[in-house]
Amino acid sequence: MSVETASARLQRLLAMVPWIAAQDGPTLDEVGQRFGISQEQLADDLAVMWLVGLPPYTPDALIDVVQEGDRVWIHFAEVFAQPQRLTPDQAVALLSAGASVLALPGADADGVLAKGVAKLAAVLGVDADQVLDVDLGGSDPEILDALRRAVREHRRVHLDYWSYGRDTRTERDVDPYLVHAEDGALYLLAHCHRAGGERRFRVDRINRAVLLDETFEPPVEAAAPARVFQADADDPRVTLRLAPEARWVLDAYPIEGRTELEGGGVEVTMAIAAEPWLARLLVNLGPHVEVVDAPDELRDAGRRAAERVLARYR
C-alpha cells in the first residue's frame, strides 16, 4: 500500500464528505474517480466517517453514511456542509494553470476555462486578469494551431524559419513530435529533414508552417529535453571579461566557467553556437565587454558587426 500523507487523506475527506452529502446517492465508482482513489481506499474512508460527529457521539449525533448497492448517501453532515477554503498555494496552482492556458495564443477568452477561472477568482476575492498573469510564450495563433494539429495527426510540416543564432531564414520539412513550453517560450521538437536529426525550433521564429500530406511514425516517447540550449563539444568557446554593468549575462546564458574579478567584473567562458549570436552580444554590451580569448575568426566579430550596422546609418 502506498503511503499517503496524513493531511492528504484528511483534506480529501473534508472535500469528499460535503460533495457526497450534496448529491442524491452518487455511485461509489463516480466518487472514487472524482476523488482519485480506489474502491478499497473509498471503503476505508467511509468507514472512518461512521465514527465522526459531534458530542455526545451517540448514534443520533454521528454523521450517517448509507450504502445501498453501488450508491452512497451521507446525511447529518451539516457541520461539514462546505468544503474547506483553498489555501494560497492551491489558489496559486489553480489560477496559474488557468492563466497559462488562457494565455496560449488562440485561446478562447470567453470559453469554459475563462468562465471557470473568473468564478474561482471571484470567490478568492480577486480579479483574475488584474492580479495574476502567466506568459508561456508568444506565437502566431494560426501557426501554433497548425503545429498542434500536425503533432496530433503525425503530419509532416514545411517551415519557414528564422535561425536566430545564425541570423538566416531557411526553408525545411520537419516531422513534429511535440510542442513544448519552457522558460517563457514555445518550442517545436521535430525531426528535421534538412539537418537530418532532431532539432528544436522556437515557435515565435517560425514565419510560416504548411501542413503537408505526408505522415510519419512518431518516436515511441518524445520527451522534452531538460535544457533548451545544449552546447556541442565542438562548438567554439570564447572567454569574455564582463564589466559590472554586464553581469546580467550570467543569468541570461549558459556559462561554462567564471572567475570573479576585482571591482565587480567577472570573466566567463561560454560556448558559441554561431558568429551572429556572439556579434549581437558584443555589440549590445559595447564598452562593458572585452574579448579575452576566442578562435581567430571570432575575435573581431563585434567590431565587424558594428561596422556593418554603422554602414546603414551613413
Add this chain to the structure above:
Amino acid sequence: MSADKLERLLNLTALLLDTPRPLTAEQIRDQLEAYPDEQASFRRAFERDKAELRAMGIPIEVSDLTDHMPAVEGYRIPREEYALRDPGLEADELAALHLAASAVQVEGVSATAGLLKLGGLVGAGQDLGVHVAPLPADPNLPRLFAAVAGRHPVTFGYRGEPRTVDPYRLEFQRGRWYLTGYDHDREDERNFRLDRVEGEVAVTDGPRFEPPSTAVPGQARGAWELGAEPPVQARLRIDGPGARWAVQHLGPDKVVEQLGDAVVAELPVTNRAAFRSFVLSFLEHAEVLEPPELRAEVVEWLEAQA
C-alpha cells in the same frame, strides 16, 4: 495516519467548527474523549493536532477567555474563515480547470487538493496539445498571492535594502516570476524579480491598501517601456530574417508600415539603453529612423566599437 488519529482530527475539526463559543483545552478533552487522560501527554497530542490542522490551512482561532480565573486560551474555527464560498462552477468549467491544472503545474505545489475542494477531478484524459514544463516554484509565491488577494502591504529585502510594497500583481514572464507593486520607499510603482527577493516576505497587519484604479501594466511590455526617462516616440525599420518575428513580437498595432518583408514600427521609449539593445539584436537588419537624437546615440555607441 492511523484510522484513530484521522477520526480524532475529523471530530476535533467538527467540534471546533460547531461550537458557538471558544472551547478551552480541558473542555475539548472532556467532550472529545479521544485524548489521553494524563495532562502532559494530552497537551502534546493536542498541540500536534492543532499544528497539523493549521498546516492544512484550517484557521484555528485563539482567544483569551476572561470569564475563567485565571484567563485561559479558548479555541474555535470560525466558519466564515474555514468554508469555501461555492463558486458555482458548471461541470464543464471544472473539467476545463482540471485539464489546465493537469497541463500546467507549479513546481512543488499540487492543484489536486484544490480541485477536490471544488468538486473533484472530472473530465480528465484530454490533451492540451502543448507540453508545458512545470513553472518554477518560488517559496514566497503563495504568501505573496495571499497578500495580493487580501490587499496587505508586504515587506522584504531587495538588493540589500528593506522594501515596503503594496503588492498589485504577480506575473510569470520570460521564465521568471515577477511582482509589480507600489514601493513605499521609492514612492512609485516597481517590478521585482521574486528570485531576487532576499529571504521571506513578511505580510504586515497594517491597514489594507486600495488597489490601483487603472490596470497595472506590469512586465508584459517591451523592455524599452520599463524605465523612467522622458518618453519619446521612436521610429524603427526592421528588415531581413527577423522582420516577421518582430511584427508578431511587437504586435500589429505598433507596425505603421509593411513593405514586403520590411516593417516600420513606432515604439514609446522610456528606457533608451533597452531600446538600443533591442535594435541592435537585429544587427544590420534594423535602423533607428527617428528621432535624430536616438539615431545619434546608436551611431555613437557603434562608433566606439568599430
